[in-house]
Amino acid sequence: MSSFVILKNKKAQVVIENGELISFQKDNNEYIHQKGSKGWKNSDIEMFPIIGPLSKNNYRVQTKKGTAIQDQHGLLRELSYTLISSSDETAKFIKKYKKNTAIKNSKFPKKSTEKEIFWPFDFIFEKQFTLVGTLLKIDFIITSEKGMPFMLGYHPAFLLSDTGKETVVAGGEKISLDTIYKAGHNAFPVLNSSAVRLENIGKSNLELSITGFNNFMLWTPANNMLCIEPITQYTSYTDEKFSEKNMRLSSGKELFSVTINIV
Secondary structure, three states, rough: OOOOOEEEEOOEEEEEEEEEEEEEEEEEEEEEEEOOOOHHHHHHHHOOOOOOOHHHOEEEEEOOOOOEEEEOOHHHHHHHEEEEEOOEEEEEEEEEEOOOEEOOOOOOOOOOOEEOOOOOOEEEEEEEEEEEEOOOEEEEEEEEEOOOEOOEEEEEEEOOOOOOOOOOEEEEEEEEHHHHHHHHHHEEEOOOOOOOEEEOOOOOHHHHHHHHOEEEEEEEOOEEEEEEEEEEOOOHHHOOOEEHHHHEEEEOEEEEEEEEOOO
């Protein structure tokens, strides 16, 4: 059963469904890609503890605790959020995972050979939304044992005009939607950057800034939407050779944040 939380003030409104950001509105203009529309079936997900596909690596990841089985963007997306608390302007959700628990893989059998996936570490993943004016801040807190390898990405999709004319500005460079589209499944990298701006058509622009991620990647399958994804690592450079050698190691408690501002 779906559970909705609405955050609202005099300037903006946010709707969250089971921990997924499905609406961010100002002046009756929508800024989030709508589920069920062409392009992508979701409006946001988290990529954890892996970013990217693993088919070339036989869906295996090497860790100090043995070989784990993962699928594209990790297993967190297969777990359900629990609402911890909410108010008019904040909402906090949590997911908990016990090491080596087999999780049903929704990509099997059409898009994967792996019926179940698992990770050899316990973790707690928290996601908190805070709306202040037209700024939405999303905090992520990952609690695990020290030394757990991981990658983290946030994968929100933004609603576009369907004209193909929007651009992204990063580091003074303008990136066209066509350029992003041509990057295909690898996505277009914006590395070593803490902020980008989406220049919209027919409504206000969006500014995204990040703490802890260090990079973005941009992906679109259609002119009506664009994913601007904060990431810890751009994994197309790994050739899918995933192991903890090319992952971060947890300090025990890791903090990340994304702000989305309608400007």
